[in-house]
Amino acid sequence: xxxxxxxxxxxxxxxxxxxxxxxxxxxxxxxxxxxxxxxxxxxxxxxxxxxxxxxxxxxxxxxxxxxxxxxxxxxxxxxxxxxxxxxxxxxxxxxxxxxxxxxxxxxx
Numbered sequence: 001x002x003x004x005x006x007x008x009x010x011x012x013x014x015x016x017x018x019x020x021x022x023x024x025x026x027x028x029x030x031x032x033x034x035x036x037x038x039x040x041x042x043x044x045x046x047x048x049x050x051x052x053x054x055x056x057x058x059x060x061x062x063x064x065x066x067x068x069x070x071x072x073x074x075x076x077x078x079x080x081x082x083x084x085x086x087x088x089x090x091x092x093x094x095x096x097x098x099x100x101x102x103x104x105x106x107x108x
Contacts, residue, residue: 008100025096028103032060036060056081058099061099066084
């Protein structure tokens, strides 16, 4: 089985090929959020909507580990989640690794 670093590099390469450049972590979360929303807007997203899309992405990703569950969509089609248990991962490096692992799985 490939190691984490190689799987992350492979995921970055796939994103680079798909989008013409490598998005940063916020960009990746935004892309996942838009994908989960399931539609592109007729206009640009507001700053608040971009933040909400990244939140949707984080909830979607962390649902892989059972921290969140999908609760349904509101009248505008936005996904909502219920927190099942606090994440409890301490330290920025550990949090980033967990998110990267979830992103690898998301795009696998």
